[in-house]
Amino acid sequence: MSLFATLSRSVALAVMLVITSPAALAQLAPTDEQRQAAVEIAEALRYGHYADIDFDEQWSQEAFQRYLDILDGQRSYLLNRDIEPYRHLEDDMADALFDGDLDDAFALYNRLSERQTNRLEWLLAELDDGLSLEFDSNERLEVNREDAPWASRESELDELWRKRLKNDALTLALTDQDAEQIEDNLRQRYEGQLSRLRQAESEDVFGLLMAAVSGTIDPHTGYLSPRQGESFDIQMSLSLEGIGALLQADGEYVKVSSLVPGGPAERAGVLEPADRIIAVGQEEGEMVNVVGMRLDNVVDLIRGPKGSVVRLDVVPAQAVDMTRSQIVEITRDTVSLEDQAAHSEVIEVMRDGEPHRIGVINVPTFYVDFDAWQAGEEEYRSTTRDVAREIDNLKKEGVEGIVLDLRNNGGGALQEANSLIGLFIDRGPTVQVRDAQGRIQLYGDSEAGTVYDGPLTVLVNRLSASASEIFAGAIQDYGRGIVVGASTFGKGTVQTLNELSHGQIKLTRAKFYRISGDSTQNRGVEPDITFPSLIDPERIGESSLDNALAWDTVQNAQYRRYGEPERVLPTLITRHEERAKENPNFRYLERQSTLARQLREQHTSVSLNREQRQRELEAQEAEQLSLENQRRRALGLPELEEWMDARSDGTTPTEDPEVESEGETEGNEEEVPVDRAHVLEAAEVLLDYVHLQNQQRMAKR
Structure with a gap:
């Protein structure tokens, strides 16, 4: 069985949740092919699904x-x-x-x-x-x-x-x-x-019915029509020409679920997870309203040839009223392996007036050039090979520790998660995979030696999923480093794509478990030190999806720990909290996430009185603007007159890494402040860890 630890594409292709479903003057009826496919799907669910249905x-x-x-x-x-x-x-x-x-x-x-x-x-x-x-x-x-x-x-x-x-x-x-x-x-x-x-057409009705059938079992199992199966194959090959965003239906709206690392949307910096798209237009011509439109039809409107421009009317995730939208432009492009390659930088952390060099390696996805690998080429590209090269470069720079940035990394090839863990440990198990019969297969690193045995911190967020969770969990279980950030996505299941006589079915066949025996499913990986986040776990993540399989445990694997970071964790947390109190971006994130949750809870109805609606909207946005300007004053940035301006002036608080607008220079901390704040604080935590470890060693001597 081919295992891919990927953030499910089914949200974008297999499930079409809509309020306004298509109707026809003629009565639609099932075809013989669909009747047969329904029987095959039922049998596949009964005998092939991981769950006992x-x-x-x-x-x-x-x-x-x-x-x-x-x-x-x-x-x-x-x-x-x-x-x-x-x-x-x-x-x-x-x-x-x-x-x-x-x-x-x-x-x-x-x-x-x-x-x-x-x-x-x-x-x-x-x-x-x-x-x-x-x-x-x-x-x-x-x-x-x-x-x-x-x-x-x-x-x-x-x-x-x-x-x-x-x-x-x-x-x-x-x-x-x-x-x-x-x-x-x-x-x-x-x-x-x-x-x-x-x-x-009848295929539309059949798709909705099969979405209901499969959705009662788990959110990653689903029927793909012949048309959807073709789109899925294109997307998995990364040759799809579009904007590089995964979409899902959210009532009558289409919502951004995640951005493809290195894709056009992420590079443009104009979309964020949970943004809603209400209209789509080409470079010229009128905008087409997509409220109530089927998900696959919206996807078709957004797709287009490389180099062309698509316009999207977007309601930001943090907006509390659908009137607050803005039109953004994205140039369509393909996502290449080079766009998703691991890359590194060196940042300096000042302590007592002295600079300390910390390396940061960003890993957007777990990739491998399968064609080159299968052809036996020696110099094929992969996450593990690229990270090993970046580690060597950072060693030459004399860094005191390394931060591995897995934010927004939705997964990829399982073999790469295994081999990447192997760079930091000397042999041992990395992940357990349990099938429907209860059989457990143990994956691990069999090569002796390590590429890097120094201090390590892993930075994650809510969009770190699947293979990212396997890696972060293993680093935690081995005591090999500190995990910081936000709770991860929680996708701990494995899917396979099976052919039907009509279409395909994507079927959940197994679950991932950490070497400690804990599942990564539903709960994800809890960081050792939590950073505030604008991504709402009630709207993004496995636990937010209907009928997600439950968290459970299996017997732990045999492994040896490399360290005991839990001994110094209370001190690390205390020092982090002291810095966070003085960090304008961290204070902003904490207050804004609390405010956003309160506004959603209050926003159960809207006034149809124009003056009252305007007052409610202005009051809500005044609170958001106040928080934004408090952050700006503390950072020495110019204040804004309207809260929505933060999305268009290049200083928007975003958690998408490496977001750059036209004319910006890489490394400018004021352009993507929240992103940089997380990286810088991860480096601070790592430096604390280095010093505490040194103190422990000196005490033992």
């Missing part, structure tokens, strides 16, 4: 409920009486799947299609009758209706959609659009959605 009535209930959530997650189209004829699927979904009987699931979708078509035509008729732009009522619109009961009468939904239409118009009015622009934009949006509904 019991296809009983409880599973059927969960699958049916998930299908409803995918079709109409905000309870805004279907009535209770529309669902009742299909309630038997709550008990029969498993049987229907194994029998290839998809007729009722398709019929439910067709009923939804009728409701959606009627609703869009209703909205367009409301526009024809003249749109009221008086926003002086005390009404509020509920933001999230996923727990709302199904409406029993269409008049209830009329009232909901009247408010939604009013909110859509108010949102545009708050961006200073006039009445004609507002009506034109809304008409274009609704007509575009209606056009897409009428272009739906």
